[in-house]
Amino acid sequence: MSKVVVVTSGKGGVGKTTTSASFATGLAIRGHKTAVIDFDVGLRNLDLIMGCERRVVYDFVNVINGEASLKQALIRDKAHNNLFILPASQTRDKDAFTIEGVGKVIDELRESFDYIICDSPAGIEKGAMMALYFADEALIVTNPEVSSVRDSDRILGLLGAKSKRAEEDLEPIKEHLVVTRYSASRVETGEMLTIEDIQELLGIDLLAVIPESGAVLHASNAGVPVVRDEVSNSGQAYQDLVSRFLGEDLPMRFLDTKKKSFLKRLFGT
Amino acid sequence: MMSILDYLTRRRKKTASVAKERLQLILSREHATDSGPDYLPALQKELLAVISKYTHIDLDDIKINLEKDGDCEILELNIALPEKQNEVA
Numbered sequence: 001m002s003k004v005v006v007v008t009s010g011k012g013g014v015g016k017t018t019t020s021a022s023f024a025t026g027l028a029i030r031g032h033k034t035a036v037i038d039f040d041v042g043l044r045n046l047d048l049i050m051g052c053e054r055r056v057v058y059d060f061v062n063v064i065n066g067e068a069s070l071k072q073a074l075i076r077d078k079a080h081n082n083l084f085i086l087p088a089s090q091t092r093d094k095d096a097f098t099i100e101g102v103g104k105v106i107d108e109l110r111e112s113f114d115y116i117i118c119d120s121p122a123g124i125e126k127g128a129m130m131a132l133y134f135a136d137e138a139l140i141v142t143n144p145e146v147s148s149v150r151d152s153d154r155i156l157g158l159l160g161a162k163s164k165r166a167e168e169d170l171e172p173i174k175e176h177l178v179v180t181r182y183s184a185s186r187v188e189t190g191e192m193l194t195i196e197d198i199q200e201l202l203g204i205d206l207l208a209v210i211p212e213s214g215a216v217l218h219a220s221n222a223g224v225p226v227v228r229d230e231v232s233n234s235g236q237a238y239q240d241l242v243s244r245f246l247g248e249d250l251p252m253r254f255l256d257t258k259k260k261s262f263l264k265r266l267f268g269t
Numbered sequence: 270m271m272s273i274l275d276y277l278t279r280r281r282k283k284t285a286s287v288a289k290e291r292l293q294l295i296l297s298r299e300h301a302t303d304s305g306p307d308y309l310p311a312l313q314k315e316l317l318a319v320i321s322k323y324t325h326i327d328l329d330d331i332k333i334n335l336e337k338d339g340d341c342e343i344l345e346l347n348i349a350l351p352e353k354q355n356e357v358a
Binding site: 146191193 | 283284285286288289291292293295296299300
């Protein structure tokens, strides 16, 4: 059975697209046929992060309007033949999104894909509401920072009230917390909210903690999702995310600073 | 023993706990108005109007909290009255 998973956060710049790209790629690596949809009409970015920006011909809005078939618009990933990207429209406006139009595309994708990942835009406008409407599960991407936590809380409220599952009184969307840009050293000095703090505030299960890392920027520079950078901490953390999502019981990694830095040793704490 | 590093980082040590406290407060307040029926803010204003006839209070002095316990909803009103000398003559 296919699953629709929205990657959302409310706040912008917290790592939704990075997470969507790595999550979808990770699922494909594990052998699941996966489609990842960019819902950010007018500010398309998933194609860049996935490294397929030069192969975009048709987009999501073209499909909704019947100007292209889904097959024509889906871009097959170069590295994984079971991974497809449906880019957002760069020129149209988001009024093209209707529940019927988006629903038809999702239904068609459900017929041939195991996982459909919806990369939500920031905010709580139409694009974001459409991205979460059809979700079975949700990844709530949160930075350890006050405005991000508050916005995540707001999005959780919307998932519970404005989604298809909520409106039709079905089993609620399964919510997973993904903390990104986590810095163990800043948590240790009391400058950053701890994972426990965030979990307590939001009250949902923790799926993964992605450490702050330069590897994420390198990955986006190169157009290769960071999950494929197997030596980096964040790449490994995203691999763990995928494993846990698929039901494996793995301990959280990268929560503590590995060892005392040279300076710290020198000054002796 | 206090290290130099400790000294340098000391003045920022508490900001994470401040962040947590602020979030706890604002989220519980937002939940109270979000989850409740639409008339809660209006109810709060009307209560303020009634109470203002007798004594001086601010909107912030009226705390409305709606708690759900299974099928049962409990509306909790907490009105902080001012000291005696502030009473309207």
